[in-house]
Amino acid sequence: MAETKSVLTDEIRALIGATGEKVEASLWGIEREDLRRFTQAIMDPDPRYWDDEFAKTTKFGGIVTPPIYCTYLSRKTPPGADDPITRAFRENPESDGIGGVDTDRRGALPSIPTHLKRIMNAGNEIELYKYPTLGDRIFSQARIADIKERAGRDGAPMLFITTETIYTNQRGEVLCVLRASSLRR
Amino acid sequence: MVTADALRNKEQLYYDDVKEGLALPPLVIGPMTPTHVFRWSSAIENWHRIHYDQSFAIYHDGLPNILIQGSWKQSILPRYLKDLCLPDGWMWKVSFQHRAMIVPGDTITCWATVTHKTERDGLGFVDLEVGMRLQNDVESCPGAATIVLPIRGGRPIPYPFVPPKD
Numbered sequence: 092m093a094e095t096k097s098v099l100t101d102e103i104r105a106l107i108g109a110t111g112e113k114v115e116a117s118l119w120g121i122e123r124e125d126l127r128r129f130t131q132a133i134m135d136p137d138p139r140y141w142d143d144e145f146a147k148t149t150k151f152g153g154i155v156t157p158p159i160y161c162t163y164l165s166r167k168t169p170p171g172a173d174d175p176i177t178r179a180f181r182e183n184p185e186s187d188g189i190g191g192v193d194t195d196r197r198g199a200l201p202s203i204p205t206h207l208k209r210i211m212n213a214g215n216e217i218e219l220y221k222y223p224t225l226g227d228r229i230f231s232q233a234r235i236a237d238i239k240e241r242a243g244r245d246g247a248p249m250l251f252i253t254t255e256t257i258y259t260n261q262r263g264e265v266l267c268v269l270r271a272s273s274l275r276r
Numbered sequence: 277m278v279t280a281d282a283l284r285n286k287e288q289l290y291y292d293d294v295k296e297g298l299a300l301p302p303l304v305i306g307p308m309t310p311t312h313v314f315r316w317s318s319a320i321e322n323w324h325r326i327h328y329d330q331s332f333a334i335y336h337d338g339l340p341n342i343l344i345q346g347s348w349k350q351s352i353l354p355r356y357l358k359d360l361c362l363p364d365g366w367m368w369k370v371s372f373q374h375r376a377m378i379v380p381g382d383t384i385t386c387w388a389t390v391t392h393k394t395e396r397d398g399l400g401f402v403d404l405e406v407g408m409r410l411q412n413d414v415e416s417c418p419g420a421a422t423i424v425l426p427i428r429g430g431r432p433i434p435y436p437f438v439p440p441k442d
Contacts (some may be wrong), residue, residue: 127441128319129319129320131315131319132312132316132318132319132320132348133313133316133348133351133352133355134312135278135307135355135359136278136279136280136283137283137358138280138283138284139283141308142280142284144281145284145416149363150363150364150432150435151435156353157354157355157356157358158354158355158357158358158367159350159351160353163320163347166320166321166322167320167321168321175323176323185336186325187324187325187326187332187336187337188323188324188329189323189324196331211374212346212374213373213374214371214372214373214374214419215350215371215372215374216369216370216371217354217369217370217371218368218369219348219354219366219367219369219437220436220437221435221436221437232404264436270371276378
């Protein structure tokens with residue numbers, strides 16, 4: 092039987108608590124057009140996202156976004172940036188479309204120095220406090236909340252990594268907190 | 277399917293009207309198609325090939341088909357719980373795991389069952405067991421949530437939401 096070696100090294104353990112830079116996640120603040128595409132893609136016809144007159148009558152007092160809409164904004168490529176798709180396939184013709192795309196994401200956390208390449212989304216925890224409204228600027232700050240070692244079904248050690256990202260608006264109000272867990276194996 | 281008018285005219289669910297074991301109204305989405313998957317990738321700029329390139333998904337990653345994105349699933353339970361709370365309740369917390377893959381052809385039923393209720397600071401906190409069940413009864417996204425519902429004759433739920441002091 093092969094000897095199993097711990098994958099949770101001191102170098103990796105030292106990353107627990109590492110905090111990324113606080114960055115603006117939105118490119119131009121909350122925009123109506125992007126909201127339209129997003130809400131159609133989650134199949135949510137809620138008029139609170141597009142009907143100004145109705146939205147004014149709600150407890151929110153105006154147009155709002157879906158619960159965790161602001162957590163997706165930082166995925167967008169800023170204008171003027173190197174085209175991530177061209178770059179990914181230039182670097183690796185067999186690219187899966189994500190390798191090379193995320194490497195210079197603003198506010199990114201340090202990468203985990205491990206030979207375990209496969210990443211699986213293991214779950215999410217969301218806390219919600221306020222919805223953004225049109226024109227709001229969204230800021231995010233991430234930290235590595237925890238890293239644990241777990242055994243896979245085949246007994247091989249895996250890393251269970253939890254990151255926590257806090258989203259705020261231009262007034263520093265907390266909009267939501269997203270904890271994302273992933274498995275590296 | 278939920279319509280804009282149904283959400284515009286949604287009647288409030290009150291804390292007084294829920295009890296442990298109560299199944300809340302489900303939301304059915306689907307059947308999902310590659311076009312739904314592509315629309316989401318495009319909306320959030322997710323270029324991962326396993327979500328639009330079927331050959332890559334099957335022959336490179338060994339998957340059964342292109343996959344419905346975890347990032348999409350992540351927004352669906354909050355959206356469902358938001359609907360349940362409208363117009364004046366608040367979806368405070370939700371957590372879930374990504375279990376069974378969802379692929380084109382699947383139909384998803386978002387569901388929630390009350391597990392516990394408690395009154396704190398004049399607000400009604402309702403704990404739920406939640407999930408996204410597929411047409412073959414496989415649970416794709418098991419989880420738990422806490423929503424806050426108004427109490428008849430009670431105070432309004434603060435917005436922005438302020439959690440109770442424990």
